Amino acid sequence: xxxxxxxxxxxxxxxxxxxxxxxxxxxxxxxxxxxxxxxxxxxxxxxxxxxxxxxxxxxxxxxxxxxxxxxxxxxxxxxxxxxxxxxxxxxxxxxxxxxxxxxxxxxxxxxxxxxxxxxxxxxxxxxxxxxxxxxxxxxxxxxxxxxxxxxxxxxxxxxxxxxxx
Amino acid sequence: xxxxxxxxxxxxxxxxxxxxxxxxxxxxxxxxxxxxxxxxxxxxxxxxxxxxxxxxxxxxxxxxxxxxxxxxxxxxxxxxxxxxxxxxxxxxxxxxxxxxxxxxxxxxxxxxxxxxxxxxxxxxxxxxxxxxxxxxxxxxxxxxxxxxxxxxxxxxxxxxxxxxxxxxxxxxxxxxxxxxxxxxxxxxxxxxxxxxxxxxxxxxxxxxxxxxxxxxxxxxxxxxxxxxx
Numbered sequence: 280x281x282x283x284x285x286x287x288x289x290x291x292x293x294x295x296x297x298x299x300x301x302x303x304x305x306x307x308x309x310x311x312x313x314x315x316x317x318x319x320x321x322x323x324x325x326x327x328x329x330x331x332x333x334x335x336x337x338x339x340x341x342x343x344x345x346x347x348x349x350x351x352x353x354x355x356x357x358x359x360x361x362x363x364x365x366x367x368x369x370x371x372x373x374x375x376x377x378x379x380x381x382x383x384x385x386x387x388x389x390x391x392x393x394x395x396x397x398x399x400x401x402x403x404x405x406x407x408x409x410x411x412x413x414x415x416x417x418x419x420x421x422x423x424x425x426x427x428x429x430x431x432x433x434x435x436x437x438x439x440x441x442x443x444x
Numbered sequence: 445x446x447x448x449x450x451x452x453x454x455x456x457x458x459x460x461x462x463x464x465x466x467x468x469x470x471x472x473x474x475x476x477x478x479x480x481x482x483x484x485x486x487x488x489x490x491x492x493x494x495x496x497x498x499x500x501x502x503x504x505x506x507x508x509x510x511x512x513x514x515x516x517x518x519x520x521x522x523x524x525x526x527x528x529x530x531x532x533x534x535x536x537x538x539x540x541x542x543x544x545x546x547x548x549x550x551x552x553x554x555x556x557x558x559x560x561x562x563x564x565x566x567x568x569x570x571x572x573x574x575x576x577x578x579x580x581x582x583x584x585x586x587x588x589x590x591x592x593x594x595x596x597x598x599x600x601x602x603x604x605x606x607x608x609x610x611x612x613x614x615x616x617x618x619x620x621x622x623x624x625x626x627x628x629x630x631x632x633x634x635x636x637x638x639x640x641x642x643x644x645x646x647x648x649x650x651x652x653x654x655x656x657x658x659x660x661x662x663x664x665x666x667x668x669x670x671x672x673x
Contacts (some may be wrong), residue, residue: 292470297576300461301468304460307459317465321472385455385456388455403452404450404452404453421510
């Protein structure tokens, strides 16, 4: 897929429709706040429009978007006033349902540090293998597995260990 | 609460932007495309308007540089170049570059070992990023050199941002809730809001932006004194 193709409105619209939810979730898992998540989503897709990367397929684009979203969030974290603002502002706006069980689970996931929550999301929702997540997040696979294990422990997750782990 | 994989999946599934959100974001994205190099606005930061005016200058600076990426976006590699023995990567869509320093290199640059200098309350965990990211222009002029030293403990936190562009804090200090001048002539701009404490100090040309949460008055005072003295 070439740069010029990515620049077309139609292509951007297609990719946006296809991947906006994933980018939104990745950003939300890290920022836990709706307004900032929207900012990150916009910036990520703007970067995609301006990127001259040669993408091999949509899956390549998706992985690029996930990394870009993670980096964009990290840039926000870098600034001291980010943590300060968290204290000043109200709790994150509830963006999901009234289902108490689901919301309770999400609260637990949100409470996880990003290094745990993002792997959990990519593994259990996006369905990536651990070696794929390790590559996307640029961490050692053993480290990634360890983080998943810690996350499961923290979440008291009652799930089996798959073959790829 | 015990949970299973299905419940976890469902909970992720519900983190979905509404159609209105999607439309708004897409509209902004396409507007950005049409306006090419137009600077992207961050509507969320409008919320900061209620914060004390003393933070405004710092926020503007931080915001301006916060739009730069610190990693390669494809997770693999792009056109890295070597400069003075350090790897420099293209940052974003401008002519700015970034280079990474270790903390020791940063201390050498600032002329002060910040972690050693700070009197942070006991039992706080040092959560400071060990890599310091500088932004430089194509002529190797340093555009941004700030780094945040972060310490956390339960619901309490200490953030001290440093920069050699101390003069940027001059106006901020004067806008603080109160100013305190020390015997050596150093002036600190201090603002206290409930459990929040912030102070801005320029000491030996190094600017310090302090933000703490849930510290006692004595702990805040000790932290500030450790910078002044």
